[in-house]
Amino acid sequence: xxxxxxxxxxxxxxxxxxxxxxxxxxxxxxxxxxxxxxxxxxxxxxxxxxxxxxxxxxxxxxxxxxxxxxxxxxxxxxxxxxxxxxxxxxxxxxxxxxxxxxxxxxxxxxxxxxxxxxxxxxxxxxxxxxxxxxxxxxxxxxxxxxxxxxxxxxxxxxxxxxxxxxxxxxxxxxxxxxxxxxxxxxxxxxxxxxxxxxxxxxxxxxxxxxxxxxxxxxxxxxxxxxxxxxxxxxxx
Amino acid sequence: xxxxxxxxxxxxxxxxxxxxxxxxxxxxxxxxxxxxxxxxxxxxxxxxxxxxxxxxxxxxxxxxxxxxxxxxxxxxxxxxxxxxxxxxxxxxxxxxxxxxxxxxxxxxxxxxxxxxxxxxxxxxxx
Numbered sequence: 001x002x003x004x005x006x007x008x009x010x011x012x013x014x015x016x017x018x019x020x021x022x023x024x025x026x027x028x029x030x031x032x033x034x035x036x037x038x039x040x041x042x043x044x045x046x047x048x049x050x051x052x053x054x055x056x057x058x059x060x061x062x063x064x065x066x067x068x069x070x071x072x073x074x075x076x077x078x079x080x081x082x083x084x085x086x087x088x089x090x091x092x093x094x095x096x097x098x099x100x101x102x103x104x105x106x107x108x109x110x111x112x113x114x115x116x117x118x119x120x121x122x123x124x125x126x127x128x129x130x131x132x133x134x135x136x137x138x139x140x141x142x143x144x145x146x147x148x149x150x151x152x153x154x155x156x157x158x159x160x161x162x163x164x165x166x167x168x169x170x171x172x173x174x175x176x177x178x179x180x181x182x183x184x185x186x187x188x189x190x191x192x193x194x195x196x197x198x199x200x201x202x203x204x205x206x207x208x209x210x211x212x213x214x215x216x217x218x219x220x221x222x223x224x225x226x227x228x229x230x231x232x233x234x235x236x
Numbered sequence: 237x238x239x240x241x242x243x244x245x246x247x248x249x250x251x252x253x254x255x256x257x258x259x260x261x262x263x264x265x266x267x268x269x270x271x272x273x274x275x276x277x278x279x280x281x282x283x284x285x286x287x288x289x290x291x292x293x294x295x296x297x298x299x300x301x302x303x304x305x306x307x308x309x310x311x312x313x314x315x316x317x318x319x320x321x322x323x324x325x326x327x328x329x330x331x332x333x334x335x336x337x338x339x340x341x342x343x344x345x346x347x348x349x350x351x352x353x354x355x356x357x358x359x360x361x362x
Contacts, residue, residue, distance in 0.1 A: 060342050061335055174273075222279070223272045226265050 002082040002106055004031040006098070007072030009065055010089040011038040014047060020087070021051050023095040031085070031098070034075055038068040044089075065155075070171035073159075077168040084167075085158045090201050093156040097196045101158035110192035112184055113158045116151035117198055137221060141178045144228055145185040149193060152178040156196065162189055170232065172223060175216045182227045240296060240306040247289045254285030277324075281317060 006024055010017055017035065024033050034055040035048045039062035048056050057071060069086060076084040083105050087093050097115060104113040141152045155177055159167065166187050172179040181191055261278045264270035288295055299309045 060338050219272050219276060222276070223265075226262060226272075229266055230268075 001030075002102070003080070004028070004083045004085060004102055005072070005076045005079070005081040006031050006033050006085045006087050007069060007076070008033065008035045008087050008089045009038055009068035009072065010035050010040060010044050010048070011062065011065075011068070012040045012042045012044060013089040014040075014043045016091045017044055017089050018047055018051065020089055020091050020095070021048070021054055023091075024087070024098070025053065027096045028098045028102075031102075032081070034072055035089070036068045036071045036075075038062050038064070064173050066171050066173040066176040069176065070167060073164050073167040073171065076164045081164065082161055083158055084164050086155055088155055092198045092201050094196050094199060098158075100194060100196075101156070104192070104194055105158045105160050111160050111163050111189040112181075112191045114149065114151060114154050114191065114193045115156035115158075115196035116149075116154055116193035117196065118150040137178050137217060137224070140221060140224060141181050144224070145181050145191060147191060149181065149191060151193060152181055156198070162187075172220075175220050179220055179224050179227060182224050183232070186227065186230060186232050240292065240299075242292050242295070242306060247292065250285055251289035254282045254289060257285070258282040277321065 006028065008017075008020060013020075021033060021035070024031065032055065033053065034057065037045050037048070037056065037058040039059055045056070045058060048054055055075075057075060059068060059071060072086075073084060083102055085098055085101060087095065087098070093115070101113045101115055104110070138150065138152045142149050153175075157177075163184060166184060166189065167180065170183050172183070184191060258279065261270065261275050261282065265272060265275045295306060295309050299306045302309065304312075
């Protein structure tokens with residue numbers, strides 16, 4: 001029986017965090033739940049502290065999604081978890097499909113299993129700006145990593161011990177998902193997708209708006225291209 | 237062709253320096269010694285240097301529009317670039333200072349809590 005940790009990075013998710021945790025308790029009761037508070041300034045921390053059976057780690061100030069998620073991986077590594085599942089705190093990720101992601105990892109289908117919005121036709125259509133940026137990045141990442149990955153920005157993913165070990169040491173900052181796939185590839189780890197349907201955002205605000213989008217795409221694109229030439233020290 | 241004093245040897249030197257800058261920045265980022273977000277500005281500048289080296293007409297055009305000399309535009313642009321860069325450094329340093337203060341205070345308070353817990357443990361055990 002694998003020990004599974006669900007990592008939820010949270011930044012100002014008062015409206016949705018209790019619901020997400022409850023959903024996890026209902027659909028994945030055997031998993032441990034860790035909320036990493038990324039310097040929330042609203043009631044998020046107070047709400048989480050009042051919930052049963054949730055581990056809370058509070059970052060002293062906002063560091064961004066990448067650092068918050070990495071904190072979760074470091075926790076998973078320190079406490080010997082077999083599998084870590086990344087889950088957003090805004091209710092968009094279909095928690096009821098978490099078991100499928102875990103199962104694929106346990107079966108050894110790949111080191112990282114991505115819950116993908118695009119593999120099957122789920123009728124999901126993001127905004128035009130995001131689509132363009134994502135498609136360029138996606139094609140770049142897919143070209144590097146191979147394996148026909150279509151949803152490179154999905155944050156709904158399940159990782160095995162080797163991935164946990166890598167991400168605990170190397171995890172990108174802003175818009176981390178696409179670049180993280182390249183990092184895994186550089187460590188000789190595999191990635192596969194399984195189709196899921198995301199829910200619409202149930203509350204709070206999105207962190208990437210059209211003004212930032214171009215900046216992030218360029219920065220991440222550059223980081224990915226440079227990562228291709230990096231020498232990552234392999235774990236002994 | 238106008239008298240700009242920007243001849244072929246100058247252009248080659250600019251191109252070479254731009255390429256060198258590009259290489260240095262990329263290598264530093266590759267080694268993890270330089271964060272991507274700060275690299276972007278430098279890379280854009282290196283690119284600008286390359287463009288001007290190949291098409292100095294751009295600077296000539298700006299000089300004509302502003303009714304100043306070629307060299308004035310060059311130094312003016314360089315000045316503005318460095319001003320902006322140093323300004324952004326101050327912003328970053330300010331944020332780092334704040335975070336540093338938060339970490340130091342948090343650490344001191346945490347150490348105090350640990351000591352209190354240890355003392356309580358010792359008292360209880362005694």
